[in-house]
Amino acid sequence: MAQTTMNLARRIKRHVWAPVWDWFAVCPPGLEWLCAQELRGLGLEEVEPQEGGVAFRGKLEAGYRANLWLRSASRVLMRLADFRVRGWDDLLRQAARPRWEVFIAPGAPLRVQVSLKQSNLKHQGRIAEEVFDAVVRRLEALGLEPPRPAQGGEDDNLVQRLLVRGYGRRASLSLDTTGPHLHRRGYRLEGAQAPLRENLAAALLLFAGYQGQEPLVDPMCGSGTLAIEAALLARRLPPGGQRRFVFQRWPSLRVKTWEHLRRKAAEAALPRAPHPIWARDRHGPVLEAARRNAQRAGVEADLEMLRADFFKAPAPPGPGLVVINPPYGRRLGSVRQARELMVRLGRHLRRAYAGWRVAAVLYRPEWVGLLGLRGTKSLTVPHGGLRVTLVTGRLPAA
Ligand SMILES: C[S@@+](CC[C@H](N)C(=O)[O-])C[C@H]1O[C@@H](n2cnc3c(N)ncnc32)[C@H](O)[C@@H]1O
Numbered sequence: 397m398a399q400t401t402m403n404l405a406r407r408i409k410r411h412v413w414a415p416v417w418d419w420f421a422v423c424p425p426g427l428e429w430l431c432a433q434e435l436r437g438l439g440l441e442e443v444e445p446q447e448g449g450v451a452f453r454g455k456l457e458a459g460y461r462a463n464l465w466l467r468s469a470s471r472v473l474m475r476l477a478d479f480r481v482r483g484w485d486d487l488l489r490q491a492a493r494p495r496w497e498v499f500i501a502p503g504a505p506l507r508v509q510v511s512l513k514q515s516n517l518k519h520q521g522r523i524a525e526e527v528f529d530a531v532v533r534r535l536e537a538l539g540l541e542p543p544r545p546a547q548g549g550e551d552d553n554l555v556q557r558l559l560v561r562g563y564g565r566r567a568s569l570s571l572d573t574t575g576p577h578l579h580r581r582g583y584r585l586e587g588a589q590a591p592l593r594e595n596l597a598a599a600l601l602l603f604a605g606y607q608g609q610e611p612l613v614d615p616m617c618g619s620g621t622l623a624i625e626a627a628l629l630a631r632r633l634p635p636g637g638q639r640r641f642v643f644q645r646w647p648s649l650r651v652k653t654w655e656h657l658r659r660k661a662a663e664a665a666l667p668r669a670p671h672p673i674w675a676r677d678r679h680g681p682v683l684e685a686a687r688r689n690a691q692r693a694g695v696e697a698d699l700e701m702l703r704a705d706f707f708k709a710p711a712p713p714g715p716g717l718v719v720i721n722p723p724y725g726r727r728l729g730s731v732r733q734a735r736e737l738m739v740r741l742g743r744h745l746r747r748a749y750a751g752w753r754v755a756a757v758l759y760r761p762e763w764v765g766l767l768g769l770r771g772t773k774s775l776t777v778p779h780g781g782l783r784v785t786l787v788t789g790r791l792p793a794a
Contacts, residue, residue: 430599467635512561
């Protein structure tokens with residue numbers, strides 16, 4: 397047994413800690429360039445935007461760093477193999493190669509997810525079974541407890557995902573390093589009506605070039621996502637600083653590296669946001685939920701919260717950045733009302749917030765013009781079954 401443990405430790409050092417790995421940060425389509433910008437800003441190398449995410453390379457630390465710091469991404473994968481597929485044998489051979497015992501803890505719940513796009517491989521169910529069995533065989537041969545199939549409804553924090561992707565004549569095997577989606581930072585336990593995903597909120601702020609160097613107001617803050625993400629950004633706090641990741645369950649976790657990254661992040665964080673961040677909403681209970689979310693995120697003291705109707709309250713001292721995610725309904729009547737709201741919103745912004753910059757989430761790309769912004773930039777991304785347009789620009793000065 398002592399021999400097996402020593403062998404495992406040696407294998408981990410040689411085969412997990414030493415090599416340079418291929419990583420892939422998955423992000424909403426349309427945000428690849430933004431996510432690539434974030435990765436470069438983190439000092440990561442060979443950053444290459446691809447469809448649905450960004451490839452990069454680096455040692456284990458690179459994957460840890462990406463999980464801790466990426467604001468716009470959804471998850472980080474470690475690529476174990478990318479190979480040509482002529483038939484089943486290629487898949488079986490590749491699935492038997494990785495030293496699964498260094499990644500998969502004994503008895504861990506494992507889910508093999510298969511996606512095929514015009515692939516030489518067929519039969520998703522069979523592929524998943526074969527790959528799962530390859531992992532089981534490897535661990536059993538070493539006298540280790542094999543993984544068990546993850547059940548539906550199983551705690552997402554525990555489940556290890558292994559992804560098989562077949563595309564044309566090639567296929568890849570990747571391990572998820574993240575666990576629950578990266579937008580689940582851990583602070584938003586209370587939602588409002590139609591809350592924005594945390595990674596999309598952060599993406600809007602990054603898209604607008606917000607770095608915490610100007611006042612910011614979210615006049616329709618709901619559960620507070622945009623204001624909280626702004627405070628995290630302004631204070632240089634890592635979005636993943638309060639959550640756990642599935643790589644922390646790997647037998648090859650490099651504890652010192654992970655602790656070092658977290659310690660460095662804590663040392664570099666600012667004690668307070670340098671400029672005011674206002675979070676406003678006209679509904680009192682929603683604002684209270686936002687306050688509790690901000691408290692959980694550790695940024696309550698950075699936010700100035702006020703119950704106020706956007707159309708009645710004066711703008712706070714500025715100029716700065718107005719971030720806004722107005723209400724939207726999917727029914728036809730409510731879509732018409734949402735458009736009317738956008739017209740009013742644009743009018744009020746031009747009157748009360750002259751000279752401010754704006755970053756907004758719109759549910760129709762053709763509504764961009766209703767805001768009357770100058771120097772407009774926009775991009776469209778999927779969100780909760782819809783496509784939303786992120787727009788930014790400046791309101792004319794008075
Ligand atoms: C789509 S939600 C915002 C969701 C928010 N971004 C989040 O992530 O939770 C729109 C919010 O606008 C608020 N609201 C609607 N009309 C308003 C008004 N005239 N003044 C202030 N808030 C308003 C609603 O109470 C609701 O919380």
